[in-house]
Amino acid sequence: MDEKIIIENVCQEKGVKILDNISAKVYDGEIFSIFGPSGSGKTTLLRLINRLDEKTSGHIYLDGVDIDEMDVITLRRRVGMVFQLPALLPGKVYQNILFGPGLFDRSKRDDTALALRYLKLVGLDEELLDRDGETLSVGQQQRVSIARALANEPGVILMDEPTSALDLTATLKIEELIKRLNRELKVTIVIVTHNIEQAVRVSDRSMLIVRGRKIEEGKTKDMLKNPKEELTEEFISGHLEEVR
Amino acid sequence: MELMEYQGLVLAYFLILTAIFVSMHQKAGLExxxxxxxxxxxxxxxxxxxxxLFIFNLKEFHYLILTLLIMAVVSGQMSAKRGEGVPDAFRIATGGIIIGSSVSLGILVAFGIIETEPRFIIPLGGMIVGNSMYASSLSLNRISSELKARRMEIEVALxxxxxxxxxxxxxxxETVKSxxxxxxxxxxxxxxxHLPGMMSGLLLAGASPIEAVKFQLIVVYMLTSAVSITCMCVSLFAYRKFFTKNHQLVFISSPDLSNRKGRMSKSQK
Incomplete structure (x- = not known):
């Protein structure tokens, strides 16, 4: 398998150290989860990959090219992002989906056929296309935001705790969707979660970050069964207890 | 033309005495x-x-410009106070006010609508600068709250x-609109x-109502133009301060905004 993203000795500091010398590899076509307690720097790391934030040092490569050498707009079109909250833009559902494509090709701003394709891809009904984003349920909104990210045809999608605003049923459905999109579109997905069970359910491989430092990286199931590090074990057992 | 003698002014002060009398009578305590x-x-x-009087006697054009510039800088300073949280607010406000004022005043002068005499330029310039200042304050205040409130939306778009x-x-x-x-x-x-003060003034000075109206209209159009240009410039200058050249949104609370750092350490001293 080819490496899609290489994270190399990445540090970030804003007064305090947020990320400390993180290195990891994400392979093409996999679902990779970054998990850890809240405040550990997971979201920051994700935001460094599409350069919504700037790292202090280190390198990140996308398809072998240093992202600092790339045009940032091009980078962001190739690396989509789904946020914790759906954050639909004011307007109709189709306008949300077509926002990305419409930035570069004005004719696509009203290309409802295109919007419909992505709406169906995320399992939503055609009749939602013309609805105001605000009238949708949070689960539906999050699906629209996934469709919106997909409409740029990115090779990678970053997801920042995409189910944290959802109840369990909606969460499981979104997880199914994530797996299906990964399978059908061969899109690489990096998902941030504080929920280790979610990491197990959706991801092939994972990385645990605690207080800005990488503790362990590997196959998610192996990490859960045979944690190599004491902290991993602690986090897993602590978290599982917390859930029970 | 001597409109009024000082004698009249002193007599007019009786009006204030009536107000003081009212205050005493009603025990308002405002004397x-x-x-x-x-x-x-x-x-x-x-x-x-x-x-x-002094400025009107300076017939040279560059003194006029200098006077207007001083007005613009002072109002830029006032306006910047409204833009706390916007880095470089003083320069942004002053720049916007100067551009907005000079474009609209420039058009009036270039088309020969008004003469470049101090008695036209100074009062009109003062009105323009004052209104531009108001527009600049509103814009500065609004742009930072808009960007903060729409932070999620902006990052999604980015x-x-x-x-x-x-x-x-x-x-x-939204900023320009408001x-x-x-x-x-x-x-x-x-x-x-309301009857604008300037129009009333012209009527008092003996101008015909139509003349006064014509002049007032020029003023209204001129102020609208100055206000629109100023708020456009100020918001266009100001929003940039919230983004890096790599299209990243930086927050005012973020410690890596060098400006903020300087101000914080100053106030800590």
Whole structure:
């Protein structure tokens, strides 16, 4: 398998150290989860990959090219992002989906056929296309935001705790969707979660970050069964207890 | 033309005495304030009068420009106070006010609508600069709250490949709208709800009502133009301060904004 993203000795500091010398590899076509307690720097790391934030040092490569050498707009079109909250833009559902494509090709701003394709891809009904984003349920909104990210045809999608605003049923459905999109579109997905069970359910491989430092990286199931590090074990057992 | 003798002015002061009488009679306790207020108004306006007399006597054009520039810088400073949290607010406000004022005043002069005489340029310039200052304050205040409130929306747009300008589009639009509404409203109600002071002044000075109206209209159009240009410039200059060249939104609370750092360490001392 080819490496899609290489994270190399990445540090970030804003007064305090947020990320400390993180290195990891994400392979093409996999679902990779970054998990850890809240405040550990997971979201920051994700935001460094599409350069919504700037790292202090280190390198990140996308398809072998240093992202600092790339045009940032091009980078962001190739690396989509789904946020914790759906954050639909004011307007109709189709306008949300077509926002990305419409930035570069004005004719696509009203290309409802295109919007419909992505709406169906995320399992939503055609009749939602013309609805105001605000009238949708949070689960539906999050699906629209996934469709919106997909409409740029990115090779990678970053997801920042995409189910944290959802109840369990909606969460499981979104997880199914994530797996299906990964399978059908061969899109690489990096998902941030504080929920280790979610990491197990959706991801092939994972990385645990605690207080800005990488503790362990590997196959998610192996990490859960045979944690190599004491902290991993602690986090897993602590978290599982917390859930029970 | 001598409109009024000082004698008349002294007699007019009886009007203040009536107000003081009302205050005493009603036990409003405002006598002191009325007295000091009236003296203050006298001093301020007399100083202003002699200052204008001095400036009107400077026939040279560059002194006029200098006077206008000083007005713009002072109002830029005032306006910047409204823009706390916007880095470089003083420069942004002053720049916007200068551009907005000089374009609209420039058009009036270039088309020969008004002459480049101090008695036209100074009062009109003062009105323009004052209104531009107001527009600049509104814009500065609004742009930072718009960007803060729309932070999620902006980051979503950026993540989809929008430039800073595209991502800030809605915030800019709302800012310009809100800063222009007061002057549109006053344009709509002029003559209905209030007779503008300048027009009243012209009537008092003996101009025909139509002349006064014509002049007032020029002023209204001129102010609208100055206000719109100022708020456009100020919001376009200001929004950039919230983005890096790599189209990243930086927050005012973020410690890596060098400006903020300087100000914080100063206040800590």
């Amino acid at each position: 002191k304030q009325l007295f000091y207020g009236s003296i203050r108004a006298f001093v301020q306006l007399m100083v202003m009068g002699y200052l204008l 993540s989809l490949g929008a430039t800073s300008r595209q991502a800030a589009d809605r915030s800019l639009r 800063a222009m509404i007061p002057s549109i409203d006053s344009m709509r109600t002029v003559g209905l709800i």
